[in-house]
Amino acid sequence: MQTQLLINGQLLTGEGPAQPVFNPALGSVLVEINEASEAQVDAAVRAADAAFDSWSQTPPKERSLLLLKLADAIEAHGEELAKLESDNCGKPYSAALNDEIPAIADVFRFFAGASRCMSGSAGGEYLPGHTSMIRRDPVGVIAS
Known part of the structure; x- marks a missing residue:
């Protein structure tokens, strides 16, 4: 089973502590997965942010x-x-x-x-000679 993190197109082992993943039916450990370190989360967010301009278009x-x-x-x-x-x-x-x-x-x-x-469901003529609509654009990257 692949347990690495995908950061900027590369599979990397988490630098944080290992966390067991349990099979609840048996109580046994399926696998241990290392959490991302703070630096790895920052690297993932930077990579996603760098890709944002092209991906959002x-x-x-x-x-x-x-x-x-x-x-x-x-x-x-x-x-x-x-x-x-x-x-x-x-x-x-x-x-x-x-x-x-x-x-x-x-x-x-x-x-x-x-x-x-996707449509502009709230489109309409709100000013004479101008069509207005709601446009949903990506606004950025988060880590959660």
């Missing part, structure tokens, strides 16, 4: 295609992801495989479509 078609690829990858790795979800949450494997994975892939497909048909 990515056309809806390209964003949609990336979300569809992600949905396809989730389905392609569905059995592996369902096993991980089952072990991590104590949920029956069949429920994770047949309920969770299709629903997760569907959410990405929904937003792939939604990203291509």
